[in-house]
Amino acid sequence: MDGTIERPPLGSLSAAAPEPLAASAVPPRQLADAAAPKPAYPPAAPLPTQPGPKGLRFDFNEGCRIVAPESDDPWRVRISDLDTSNILYETELKAGRVSSTKRYYVRFRIEVWQQGEPLLRHDYSAAGQPVLINFPIGTLGDTLGWFPYAVKFRDKHKCRLTCAMAERLIPLFQPNYPDIEFVEHAGVATERYYATYSIGLFFDDRDCVFQPTDFRHVGLHRTAGYILGVDPAEEPPRIALADESRPIAEPYVCIAVQSTTQSKCWNNPLGWHEITRFLKEHGYRVVCIDQKPVHGAGIVWNHIPHGVEDETGDRPLQERARWLRHADFFVGLSSGLAWLAWSVGTPVVMISGFTHPTNEFATPYRIINYHACNSCWNDPRHRFDHHDFLWCPRHANTSRQFECTRLITPEQVKQVIRTIPGFGRLAARG
Numbered sequence: 001m002d003g004t005i006e007r008p009p010l011g012s013l014s015a016a017a018p019e020p021l022a023a024s025a026v027p028p029r030q031l032a033d034a035a036a037p038k039p040a041y042p043p044a045a046p047l048p049t050q051p052g053p054k055g056l057r058f059d060f061n062e063g064c065r066i067v068a069p070e071s072d073d074p075w076r077v078r079i080s081d082l083d084t085s086n087i088l089y090e091t092e093l094k095a096g097r098v099s100s101t102k103r104y105y106v107r108f109r110i111e112v113w114q115q116g117e118p119l120l121r122h123d124y125s126a127a128g129q130p131v132l133i134n135f136p137i138g139t140l141g142d143t144l145g146w147f148p149y150a151v152k153f154r155d156k157h158k159c160r161l162t163c164a165m166a167e168r169l170i171p172l173f174q175p176n177y178p179d180i181e182f183v184e185h186a187g188v189a190t191e192r193y194y195a196t197y198s199i200g201l202f203f204d205d206r207d208c209v210f211q212p213t214d215f216r217h218v219g220l221h222r223t224a225g226y227i228l229g230v231d232p233a234e235e236p237p238r239i240a241l242a243d244e245s246r247p248i249a250e251p252y253v254c255i256a257v258q259s260t261t262q263s264k265c266w267n268n269p270l271g272w273h274e275i276t277r278f279l280k281e282h283g284y285r286v287v288c289i290d291q292k293p294v295h296g297a298g299i300v301w302n303h304i305p306h307g308v309e310d311e312t313g314d315r316p317l318q319e320r321a322r323w324l325r326h327a328d329f330f331v332g333l334s335s336g337l338a339w340l341a342w343s344v345g346t347p348v349v350m351i352s353g354f355t356h357p358t359n360e361f362a363t364p365y366r367i368i369n370y371h372a373c374n375s376c377w378n379d380p381r382h383r384f385d386h387h388d389f390l391w392c393p394r395h396a397n398t399s400r401q402f403e404c405t406r407l408i409t410p411e412q413v414k415q416v417i418r419t420i421p422g423f424g425r426l427a428a429r430g
Contacts (some may be wrong), residue, residue: 080109099251104226146221
């Protein structure tokens with residue numbers, strides 16, 4: 001059975017208060033146990049937003065929800081999946097709330113009877129309806145990868161779409177998507193919406209409540225396609241630039257060497273220095289566009305390579321996108337700036353060993369060394385710890401720690417760069 005029932009106190013006509021939505025990484029009860037200061041997404045309106053006969057209310061915010069008021073005669077409530085023809089849940093109650101277990105997109109049918117008389121039969125249809133899709137704040141690459149699936153959802157259902165996301169990301173999308181409303185989480189009016197879906201990485205969702213399949217199996221970005229029930233084929237978003245001009249006249253390459261955890265970094269001690277020298281020998285200016293010139297924790301700190309042009313700093317993302325759009329190519333990690341380069345159509349050389357190549361967007365210049373330990377991020381047996389900067393679940397505190405990128409050699413990266421069309425033409429000309 002796929003549903004739950006909650007009964008309010010005798011005489012109550014309001015719905016039982018819903019649980020807060022899951023964080024981007026954990027289901028709601030675990031979030032509560034972790035004493036998070038606030039929900040990762042705006043909670044749905046306490047009362048379902050759609051009116052029905054005899055005081056019934058329903059909606060598709062946080063799954064399928066039906067509230068039945070106190071009545072002398074019991075209500076019979078059924079929730080079905082129209083696409084699979086499965087009855088997901090059926091119950092009788094005097095009063096209370098019935099909710100589907102699943103919180104991702106399902107084409108639900110709601111049916112309610114009283115004394116054998118059909119009172120409500122509603123088939124999910126988002127056409128012309130206000131729908132909210134939540135994206136967690138604090139993530140750049142994830143939102144860039146997920147947003148195109150929200151666009152696919154709008155196009156498929158012809159709904160009036162609102163996307164809630166971090167304020168700093170909105171200017172990247174808003175000018176090119178005038179038919180979508182963009183809001184910060186604080187600006188969400190939850191009582192407006194017919195349906196709500198929240199996109200995230202649900203690490204501990206063993207019962208697949210928030211996602212139909214584990215994101216580690218299908219890829220970080222494609223999980224949004226599964227959650228929203230649209231084609232999971234990847235597609236970059238259309239990024240808007242405040243300034244379309246080229247930042248420097250000479251040919252240049254952008255690099256980014258920093259990330260939020262050491263396992264994402266290129267841990268070969270000579271790697272970035274060798275690649276910087278290699279690119280400059282071939283006539284390119286090398287521009288580092290990381291947010292920070294130095295980043296790390298404890299006794300491990302990463303510095304931008306000697307000899308690069310320092311364009312680090314806490315700058316608008318549209319400025320970063322401008323640098324990337326005009327670069328000959330980008331060399332970086334499995335990080336937000338790689339996703340931004342992909343979004344603006346710049347060739348991406350991605351150095352990553354802790355993720356499997358299916359985790360990110362397709363690029364012919366993806367670099368991984370299968371002779372080393374690899375792909376722990378995509379292994380469901382290992383729960384990623386956002387708070388452990390030195391996370392290495394298989395070889396922590398051993399001589400093999402971070403070998404997934406430490407054993408990616410500068411020569412391997414150079415060989416891949418040489419395959420980029422047009423590479424070397426500047427050195428040959430000189």
